[in-house]
Amino acid sequence: MATPLSADKMIAALKAEGVAPVEREGWRTHNRNEAGPWGGVNGVLIHHTAGRDSLDLVWDGRSDLPGPLAHTHLAKNGTATMTGNGRANHAGRAARNAFDAVVAESSTHPAPSAASGTVDGNQHFYGIEIENLGDGDDPYPGAQYDKAVRWAAAICRAHGWTQHSVVGHKETSVEGKIDPSFSMNNFRAKVADRLSHDAGWDPVAPAADEGAEDGTGVLDG
Template sequence: MATPLSPDKLVSILRAEGVRVVEYGSWRTHNRAGHGAWGPINGVMIHHTVSSGTDSSVRLCYDGYDGLPGPLCHGVIAKDGTVYLVSSGRANHAGGGDARVLDAVIAEQPLPATHRHEGSSDSADGNARFYGFECVNLGDGSDPWPAAQLDAIERVSTAICRAYDWSAASVIGHKEWSDWKSDPTFSMAAMRARIARRLGGKPDTPSPAPQYQPFPGAGWFKNSPRSPIVTAMGRRLVAVGCSAYAEGPGPQWTESDRRSYARWQHRLGYSGTDADGWPGATSWAALKVPKV
């Protein structure tokens, strides 16, 4: 019987497999305890978020929404391959599914076509049995799956399989669990083949940490700079849902940049003169502007 990994162990195995890990909020104690079992653990389930933007997607998966309280998974896999851990216990990610699929996962056998879902009288509780990872993707069949993101899905799945001495057959998509789901939109058979190849080798070195633009200084912005840094900042503000742009963003600092940044400061909980739209070191670090 496979028991859940401790938070320390989960972080350790992911990093050993080369995963860039961010520990988000109070993820170690953030769970759905009291709303069903957590374990025995039998596999890993992959989802897509049907959302865009890293920060907003991570926040959604951490908090949940009306009708489905968070956490909505154990980790969120961003487009750049960074994995944000949001829970280490029971999470609202899998719902009810086909018990025959669960039996196949346990036996590490080919999966039957699923004919059950949440609401089926004989559905199995997937939230008790699977680690769940939400991948940032609109799920429309057009939103791309960057190589870094697919690599992280492969590494995360391999790390957990390696920890439990499972084969790649222990990794499934939500669409293979519940017949009314379509996530993820990529081929799970191809992903399992990748995981199987990685399981045949040893964990490799961690991926380098993402590089962020250092804070240019408060006075720099008040001189109305024209710089690729302003463009990169604006794109991040759009990505996190704080845009006040009618067009752009572009390299020239404008009043639209200031208004957008003020929205970001309000998002972080600032008010008054601390949310006047002029960047400060702390809010800048939280925005994670890519290095240019």
């Protein structure tokens, strides 16, 4: 387990990786720490919003689930807005077998099994909500997908983790979650590629949708 990054260290890591985070007023103290512990941290959890214009929802939460619902919201154009610092209501119950694979940074990510027991995912995972309908048809534009990769790589780099500390909600949840609606193996490969270079590595930027993920997890371009 690792000590969670401070707000300043998170911002520095993201900027170094080329994310250019937007700091929404109040994000540094916006959390659910009163509901339970935050950290040690073990990994990075990827979500899709399953809706449009969801920044306020990620910040405020719902009547049955107070915000923040992630640490960062990622818009279609690649704008990463900081929405929480500390415990966030995003991971829920993580299957013990899936969690243990993340802790071990295993190259194999087993299907989550409730029979293995559960772990408080909100305590141990950073989370990002990527704006997408999650219906298998809504694409992830190149700029958005690139920033998601950079976001995950930045946190892994800061903690000295490999790409196998990055998992999708669908790979940990015992509640049948389906997000994100793209291939996590493809995504982890992109994170690994970034981690094999310095944080400032900036390959030739793709066109708007070139090299992006479509909604089915197949790389376009």
